[in-house]
Amino acid sequence: MDRTPQNPPPGANLRLTRRQTLLGLVATGALAAGAAGARPAVAQSAAQAHIVIAGAGAAGLTAASQLASRLPRARITIIDRNERHYFQPGYTLVGSGVWEESQVVTETSRFIPSRVNWIKADVAEFDPDVSRVATSTGQTIDYDFLIVATGVHLGYEAIEGMEEALIGREGVASVYAGPEAAAASWAAMARFAEAGGQGHFGRPLGEMKCAGAPLKIALLAEDRLTGAGGRGRAELHYHAQNKVLFAVPPVHDKLLEIFANRGVNARYEHVLRAIDPGARRATYATPDGDVEFDYDFIHVVPPMRAPDAVLNSPLGWREGPYAKDGWLEVDRSSMRHTRYPNVFGIGDINGVPRGKTAASVKWQAPVAVTNLIAAMEGREPTAIYNGYTSCPLVTRVGSAMLIEFDYDGTLIPSFPFIDPLQESWISWLIEEKALKPTYYAMLRGYA
Amino acid sequence: MNDFHPSILFAIAQETLGFWLYVGLAALALVLVLYGLSLVRGRRLRGAPLRYAALVGAVAGVAAMAIAPAATQASFAHLLAAIDFILLGAIGISVFVGATFALTPVFALLGFGRSEEGRVSLTSAQ
Numbered sequence: 001m002d003r004t005p006q007n008p009p010p011g012a013n014l015r016l017t018r019r020q021t022l023l024g025l026v027a028t029g030a031l032a033a034g035a036a037g038a039r040p041a042v043a044q045s046a047a048q049a050h051i052v053i054a055g056a057g058a059a060g061l062t063a064a065s066q067l068a069s070r071l072p073r074a075r076i077t078i079i080d081r082n083e084r085h086y087f088q089p090g091y092t093l094v095g096s097g098v099w100e101e102s103q104v105v106t107e108t109s110r111f112i113p114s115r116v117n118w119i120k121a122d123v124a125e126f127d128p129d130v131s132r133v134a135t136s137t138g139q140t141i142d143y144d145f146l147i148v149a150t151g152v153h154l155g156y157e158a159i160e161g162m163e164e165a166l167i168g169r170e171g172v173a174s175v176y177a178g179p180e181a182a183a184a185s186w187a188a189m190a191r192f193a194e195a196g197g198q199g200h201f202g203r204p205l206g207e208m209k210c211a212g213a214p215l216k217i218a219l220l221a222e223d224r225l226t227g228a229g230g231r232g233r234a235e236l237h238y239h240a241q242n243k244v245l246f247a248v249p250p251v252h253d254k255l256l257e258i259f260a261n262r263g264v265n266a267r268y269e270h271v272l273r274a275i276d277p278g279a280r281r282a283t284y285a286t287p288d289g290d291v292e293f294d295y296d297f298i299h300v301v302p303p304m305r306a307p308d309a310v311l312n313s314p315l316g317w318r319e320g321p322y323a324k325d326g327w328l329e330v331d332r333s334s335m336r337h338t339r340y341p342n343v344f345g346i347g348d349i350n351g352v353p354r355g356k357t358a359a360s361v362k363w364q365a366p367v368a369v370t371n372l373i374a375a376m377e378g379r380e381p382t383a384i385y386n387g388y389t390s391c392p393l394v395t396r397v398g399s400a401m402l403i404e405f406d407y408d409g410t411l412i413p414s415f416p417f418i419d420p421l422q423e424s425w426i427s428w429l430i431e432e433k434a435l436k437p438t439y440y441a442m443l444r445g446y447a
Numbered sequence: 448m449n450d451f452h453p454s455i456l457f458a459i460a461q462e463t464l465g466f467w468l469y470v471g472l473a474a475l476a477l478v479l480v481l482y483g484l485s486l487v488r489g490r491r492l493r494g495a496p497l498r499y500a501a502l503v504g505a506v507a508g509v510a511a512m513a514i515a516p517a518a519t520q521a522s523f524a525h526l527l528a529a530i531d532f533i534l535l536g537a538i539g540i541s542v543f544v545g546a547t548f549a550l551t552p553v554f555a556l557l558g559f560g561r562s563e564e565g566r567v568s569l570t571s572a573q
Contacts, residue, residue: 098520398521417530424528425521432519437462446458 047376048073049144052133054123054309056080058088058358058443059149059347061111062365065445068113070373077117077143079135083108085443086179087436089358092213094182095175096220097190098397098432101183111443123150126313128340145372148328148345150310152209152356155303160274160283162300170277171197174300175217176209185217188297193224196233197296200282204303205241205271206325209348209356212391212403214238215245215255217299222262223396236263237293239270239284247354248409251393251401254421258395272300306349315343317351327351332407334381335368341375344368352387353407358439359390362447388412392431400427474549481552492551495560500550501543508543512536 051067053060056078064078090104112118121135126148134140154176156162166172168184171192175182192199201218203211218238225231238245238259245255245266259266273290274283275298283292306316306326315337316326328345329338332352337343346364348356355364364385371381387407394400403420405411413420418427441447460468485492515538516522526532554560 396525398516398519398525399527417533419528419530422528425516425519425525425531426528426534428521428525429519429534433463434459437459440462441455441458444458446455 043373044070044072045373045377046073047071047373048075049376050075050077050142051145051147051372052141052143053078053147053149054080054126054133055149055151055347055349056082056085056108056112056118057149057151057347058439059151059349059361059365060147061085061108061443062361062445062447063147063149063346063369064116065111065113065443066365066369066447067372068116069445070369071376074376075117076113076115077119077141078112079119079121079123079133079141080108081120081122081136083120085111087439089210089435089439091175091179091182092210092216092220092394093432094179095173095185095189095217096224096394096397097186101179103436104179104182106440111440113445123309125309126315128313128315128337128343131342144342145376146340146343147368147372148310148315148343148349149347150307150349152304152348153307153311155305156300158303159272159300161277162275162302166275166277167300171280171295171297172275172277172300173217173297174302175213176302185299189221189224190228192221192234192297193228193230195296196225196230197235198294199225199234199236200239200293200295200298201237202239202270202272202284202299203241203301206303206305207322207327207351207356208301208304210391211247211354211356212393214299214301216394218264219258219262219395220397221297221299222264227397234296235265237265237267239272240266240268241271243268248403248405248411250411250421251403251405254401258423275300304348310349315340320351322351332387333384334371335364335385336371336375336381344372354387354389354405355385357389357391358442359404360388362442363388365442365447390414392427392435394428394431395423398428399423399425400431402427402430478549478552481556485552485555488556490552490555491560492555496551496554497547499554499559500547503550504543504545504547507546508539508541511542512539 051074053063060078060080064076067076085106085108087104090099093099094101094104119135121137123133124136125134132140132142156164164177167174167177167181168188171188173185173188175185199221201214203214218236222236225234244252246252270284270286272282273285280295281292282295282298283290305311310316310328311326315328317323317329328349328351330336330345330350330352331338335344335346346368347361367383367385370383374381390404392400393403401420401423402418404413411420512535515535516525526535
């Protein structure tokens with residue numbers, strides 16, 4: 001008699017599943033514990049020194065977090081008076097009504113490691129010959145190593161008739177000046193989207209942070225005009241400071257195509273020189289002399305330079321394209337100062353090609369920190385930054401191009417399945433949902 | 448490249464979800480407990496519980512695909528590249544799999560499929 005059951009009793013067919021479930025429980029627990037507790041493997045150093053970080057923006061905070069975890073015996077001081085931290089890559093989203101102002105504001109203290117000493121002041125003076133900085137509150141601080149991460153000075157005053165107080169009034173917008181300015185810019189853009197008229201966009205001469213933002217704002221304004229029904233009543237003009245819309249040739253070509261499809265007029269070698277808000281008239285410098293245009297909406301991007309403390313110090317370039325604006329004289333590969341070997345630079349202040357984005361900070365910070373630790377240990381710096389920068393170039397509310405490139409202007413996409421020259425929703429998703437948490441994780445040292 | 452190190456992904460998840468990350472982890476733990484309870488009580492996970500869970504999961508997956516663009520202030524008109532459609536499909540499949548996984552022990556413990564077990568036993572006795 002065959003005693004083999006035809007059908008197993010309830011539960012008997014789950015023996016394998018039970019084992020699998022137990023294994024799954026163990027694996028899940030291990031994964032969660034590992035993820036929560038571990039950091040990427042980075043070498044710690046027992047080297048001792050006093051490291052001063054000038055500036056607690058994206059670059060300074062990222063450096064502070066990385067140094068704190070890698071140098072348990074070092075003394076670290078960070079100097080910045082701002083108690084609020086602004087997620088600057090989000091300004092274009094605030095300026096186009098996608099985000100609220102509050103979505104780009106958080107507390108600086110969130111990101112300062114507990115063992116880092118925070119001095120709430122500005123650096124007023126650098127004296128690298130004696131390895132000392134002076135603060136705006138009158139303190140002098142000696143250092144063994146210095147990281148300069150001061151960011152840039154926004155030179156609205158360099159445009160005749162322009163001042164920050166104008167933003168949001170008289171058709172003037174500018175997302176660069178901060179969250180409030182970005183929100184006021186959106187109010188101005190929303191009025192323009194309803195009414196239509198002449199819209200002007202452009203960028204200044206010289207180095208600037210987030211060079212894609214002026215293009216984004218132009219395309220977002222066009223999208224908002226279309227959505228609000230004002231597109232037929234508007235003309236849009238983009239003023240490039242040189243002979244291209246974007247420094248990377250294939251991106252320039254793609255933008256030309258987008259501008260042509262969406263009726264945005266490109267002008268070259270036009271730089272905003274003056275603005276008359278009462279008359280709503282803008283003056284542009286061109287190789288053929290000044291030209292004037294009436295505007296109903298204008299997005300102003302201020303010329304940028306090193307902050308006064310760096311500009312007036314011996315730290316800036318003394319010759320070459322970065323000398324006039326006082327950008328920090330660092331080696332573009334090692335992030336180390338070329339004349340003061342105990343000084344390193346990260347972020348917007350660096351006098352290097354292209355690297356003035358948060359994405360640049362993500363790759364510059366570990367290089368600068370690694371090389372600083374090497375210098376502390378008496379070794380030659382070996383970590384190299386290749387100029388990586390990224391610009392999620394938003395083309396509409398809902399689509400973007402994820403453009404990443406290096407010093408040579410070579411496109412270096414992080415995700416091989418995303419075509420950098422194709423507008424896509426996935427790139428928008430990265431811009432709108434993924435960038436900010438990734439950025440905040442970077443500030444906490446997870447980069 | 449450290450971008451995909453688990454600790455970095457966890458830190459990004461913390462920043463993305465905040466408090467809800469821990470709610471999600473608690474929910475995952477609860478689901479695992481429910482699986483354990485189902486096994487201890489000898490509840491059948493395959494058959495009706497899995498079918499009902501898959502049905503609800505499929506509805507959730509389709510709903511997730513329907514609302515995903517709007518959740519990013521976009522619309523279906525903004526799906527311009529092939530990868531966008533692949534991503535949308537991946538979102539739907541992920542929600543389907545997740546919901547099916549989470550709901551199967553719930554349906555098992557609620558007694559879905561017990562009449563089937565009874566029928567099977569009666570058949571077996573004959």
